[in-house]
Amino acid sequence: MKTNFVEELRWRNMLHDMTPGAEEILTSEMVTGYIGFDPTADSLGVGNLVQIMTLLHFQRAGHKPIALVGGATGMVGDPSGKSAERNLLDETTLRHNQNCQQAQLEKFLDFNCGENSASIVNNYDWFKEMSFLEFIRDVGKHITVNYMKAKDSVKKRLERGDGDDASEGMSFTEFTYQLVQGYDFYYLWKNKNVKLQMGGSDQWGNITTGTELIKRKDSGKAWALTTPLIKKSDGTKFGKTESGNIWLDPKRTSPYQFYQFWLNAFDDDAKNYIRIFTLKTKEEIEALEAEHALDPGQRKLQKALAADITARVHSPEAVDMAIEAAGILFGKGTIETLRKLSVEDMESVFEGVPSKVILRAELEAGIPLLELLADKTGFQESRGDARKLVQQNGFSLNKEKTTDIGLVVNTTHLLNDKFILLGQGKQKNFLVKID
RNA sequence: GGGGAGAUAGCCAAGUGGCCAACGGCAACAGACUGUAAAUCUGUCCUCUUACGAGUUCGAAGGUUCGAAUCCUUCUCUCCCCA
Structure with a gap:
């Protein structure tokens, strides 16, 4: 049974903005759409999970999702939301990171379900053969500097602060980033019938550079759709703890720590997260919230959230382990219960x-x-x-x-x-x- | 190439010869309270030391001085404006 993609995102509070006409085309035909992932690490983190879920909803609605691994764009560095110039990664590292991320994405999306099977592309494949001259002739020619400068990501970096604090400045490389990403969209539009690019709201500027390029270069039509950036209710960045990022790779973040991360969500955040990160229906979620409200101290909501996501990212067995470990470490876990555990139980728990x-x-x-x-x-x-x-x-x-x-x-x-x-x-x- | 501003502890930021291990804020850590929360309150927050105290810090290297984050010299880096 197919869902309505836009409606689904809407009630889950996962819709931030769309270009005009996006909803119409999404309800009238099967659309191929993509989201880009930055290969800055060899694992995706919970921050990327939002985009993975977006692709998943997209596929469940009958559309064809493509995950783009940014082998080329990762070499340039996206200035969006960054106050300082980024460090560039070398090619070997990027290669390694791409392979690892690809393996993780394959766990979430269905790559073998007929016409709307998911697929993965790497923009390095079409950029590696392209020369600089070719790029500035065929791509750069169509977009004006004025247009690029007007983007928030650029503007913020070029603007002088009101008097006192001087801006950081920006290299040509980062300035060009939006064009490089824009060309991705154009390339996929031209060769893979891609009509939609999705991403976090910080990507809006980069995405619309793509739709603009498609329009100016080929008089084509393409659409953008963004999801809100997730913020925690205390205003700090989502997906990080004092000990660092929360990763999907169990080698970096153990299932136990992963479970704990979700379990420790604030009440307000949990309501938000459970819509975004689980596939539970509206009814199920509202029932859980009602139950939670009766006795917030029980943290029913957080427990459901943590169990659901941990099971999907890791395994149901991992959830059982995490719960057991939590019970011992935080419950009435006195020295007596600890002593009663066998060596094997200790090891696994x-x-x-x-x-x-x-x-x-x-x-x-x-x-x-x-x-x-x-x-x-x-x-x-x-x-x-x-x-x-x-x-x-x-x-x-x-x-x-x-x-x-x-x-x-x-x-x-x-x-x-x-x-x-x-x-x-x-x-x-x-x-x-x-x- | 010319002119200007600046570099202080995880971050922001005071300090312009001794009262400076360096005001203040944020973040972080611990305690009380609690729901393994939030908010609040308390303590800690360069390193070593039970403590007294000791040792290294203020972009880098030299110098002046009884004494420097503070003065001088050289160097490095960042940002802005002009060419």
């Missing part, structure tokens, strides 16, 4: 918890607490940090608080003769394994 192996002989000799926290495990940055943590009553050993800086840790502190669980504050845990 704490799989996503950061850990470090140290030698039994070292522990038998006894390790001063601060040394264990800093030098031996790296759980704390320095002994100074470790000391402060312990003194401030923020440290726990096997779930029991201690403020004894002089404590010497030895084999008597082992759980199951193999583990020691270190805790910082309420949320951070670290597992020491003995070998």
